[in-house]
Amino acid sequence: xxxxxxTKKRDPxxxxxxxxxxxLESISxxxxxxxxxxxxxxxxxxxxxxxxxxxxxxxxxxxxxxQAFSDEYYFGIDRHVQKVGHAPERIIMAxxxxxxxxxxxxxxxxxxxxxxxxxxxTHTGIAEVSGTRDxxxxxxxxAAFSKIAADYPDEDPDVLARDATxxxxxxxxxxxxxxxxxxxxxxxxxAKSIVCRFIGGLFxxxx
Amino acid sequence: xxxxxxTKKRDPxxxxxxxxxxxLESISxxxxxxxxxxxxxxxxxxxxxxxxxxxxxxxxxxxxxxQAFSDEYYFGIDRHVQKVGHAPERIIMAxxxxxxxxxxxxxxxxxxxxxxxxxxxTHTGIAEVSGTRDxxxxxxxxAAFSKIAADYPDEDPDVLARDATxxxxxxxxxxxxxxxxxxxxxxxxxAKSIVCRFIGGLFxxxx
DNA sequence: TAACTTAATGGACGATCGTCCATTAAGTAT
DNA sequence: ATACTTAATGGACGATCGTCCATTAAGTTA
Numbered sequence: 001x002x003x004x005x006x007t008k009k010r011d012p013x014x015x016x017x018x019x020x021x022x023x024l025e026s027i028s029x030x031x032x033x034x035x036x037x038x039x040x041x042x043x044x045x046x047x048x049x050x051x052x053x054x055x056x057x058x059x060x061x062x063x064x065x066x067q068a069f070s071d072e073y074y075f076g077i078d079r080h081v082q083k084v085g086h087a088p089e090r091i092i093m094a095x096x097x098x099x100x101x102x103x104x105x106x107x108x109x110x111x112x113x114x115x116x117x118x119x120x121x122t123h124t125g126i127a128e129v130s131g132t133r134d135x136x137x138x139x140x141x142x143a144a145f146s147k148i149a150a151d152y153p154d155e156d157p158d159v160l161a162r163d164a165t166x167x168x169x170x171x172x173x174x175x176x177x178x179x180x181x182x183x184x185x186x187x188x189x190x191a192k193s194i195v196c197r198f199i200g201g202l203f204x205x206x207x
Numbered sequence: 208x209x210x211x212x213x214t215k216k217r218d219p220x221x222x223x224x225x226x227x228x229x230x231l232e233s234i235s236x237x238x239x240x241x242x243x244x245x246x247x248x249x250x251x252x253x254x255x256x257x258x259x260x261x262x263x264x265x266x267x268x269x270x271x272x273x274q275a276f277s278d279e280y281y282f283g284i285d286r287h288v289q290k291v292g293h294a295p296e297r298i299i300m301a302x303x304x305x306x307x308x309x310x311x312x313x314x315x316x317x318x319x320x321x322x323x324x325x326x327x328x329t330h331t332g333i334a335e336v337s338g339t340r341d342x343x344x345x346x347x348x349x350a351a352f353s354k355i356a357a358d359y360p361d362e363d364p365d366v367l368a369r370d371a372t373x374x375x376x377x378x379x380x381x382x383x384x385x386x387x388x389x390x391x392x393x394x395x396x397x398a399k400s401i402v403c404r405f406i407g408g409l410f411x412x413x414x
Numbered sequence: 415t416a417a418c419t420t421a422a423t424g425g426a427c428g429a430t431c432g433t434c435c436a437t438t439a440a441g442t443a444t
Numbered sequence: 445a446t447a448c449t450t451a452a453t454g455g456a457c458g459a460t461c462g463t464c465c466a467t468t469a470a471g472t473t474a
Contacts (some may be wrong), residue, residue: 058407118325
């Protein structure tokens with residue numbers, strides 16, 4: 001078995017992901033509506049029939065691209081979170097920092113996210129995949145807030161954790177929208193300080 | 208000059224707005240991508256050439272629909288705000304309540320908003336019109352927060368008002384996204400209480 | 415009523431769109 | 445080397461797409 005990276009004539013898995021990459025690139029450039037099969041295969045440098053061969057159709061390719069984009073985001077978050085250990089406050093801050101970092105929050109990502117959002121309500125295959133910042137992330141945040149909320153005996157910990165989770169995700173969502181519509185005026189520092197004001201208001205002893 | 212509402216054979220203004228209404232209805236049902244001229248005129252019950260006659264083309268019709276939708280939202284907010292007088296705290300709460308009311312926040316509206324959002328970054332005519340919850344609203348909120356912030360001498364009033372404005376709009380944005388993706392699980396009461404926690408954290412003497 | 419302006423119609427048009435398949439090529443097993 | 449399986453190609457296909465215009469109708473002015 002040779003390494004064969006250079007001159008592989010056949011590469012089904014590679015071509016599959018090339019198509020997905022080309023699709024995401026096209027969406028970030030011209031939006032979903034103008035992302036046609038012709039444009040995708042031109043970007044990918046592959047032949048027309050490949051979409052049907054590997055995905056069965058354009059619809060499934062879009063769904064696979066949505067899934068890949070979602071994973072890309074989540075793994076980006078996860079990498080940051082892994083580094084900070086298990087203290088819940090640090091996990092929360094890692095999520096916030098990562099979500100607002102240039103690595104994850106940039107023009108390409110905001111355009112793709114909102115393009116899929118716009119299509120999610122009417123295209124099942126996409127909706128399943130682009131839930132509110134992914135259920136995985138939501139669960140991670142809620143678990144962290146639940147631990148923190150236990151230190152506030154004056155409040156119902158479930159309600160507090162729920163509000164913190166919901167609020168934080170909504171706030172971050174809004175930051176992405178703002179970035180999308182106004183990438184030049186956007187300030188990561190201001191965004192972060194506002195998020196900190198929010199969670200600091202809920203958990204004054206921790207943030 | 209007769210009233211002629213019943214049997215008007217020609218009605219350019221009426222047909223124009225019928226086309227816009229049909230466009231928004233189509234977008235809320237099948238998204239922007241599948242909103243075709245054929246579908247629009249079928250919904251409107253008008254003839255094919257009318258799109259070109261009244262708007263010059265589909266692109267301009269979409270832009271006009273985006274504008275109409277934006278106005279629809281803003282005037283809805285404004286009506287609520289007019290009722291509560293000039294006290295800044297009451298203006299803010301009126302905006303929040305209106306934004307989360309069923310009149311403004313519903314499946315149709317969230318679908319249309321996000322459909323336009325997804326197209327905004329790549330279609331100039333739409334982007335101009337669907338800024339972050341409209342500059343008019345942003346200015347109104349900021350003015351109210353500026354007055355309130357003057358009562359907090361420990362903070363820079365400009366920074367405080369800016370953070371409150373930015374944060375509130377982002378939070379409401381996020382609520383809309385959550386509603387879009389999960390209309391059944393969404394609770395207006397929870398959403399409102401979270402918003403109140405946020406502004407209450409910034410302005411403890413007022414909210 | 416006649417002449418004129420504006421609105422509305424709906425089909426024809428070329429230009430895409432996405433799908434699919436007959437054909438060729440590459441890789442594997444016998 | 446041969447037979448076989450899987451990958452890749454690219455053009456043909458019917459089905460739409462949005463635009464536009466020749467034609468008809470409605471309303472207005474003279």
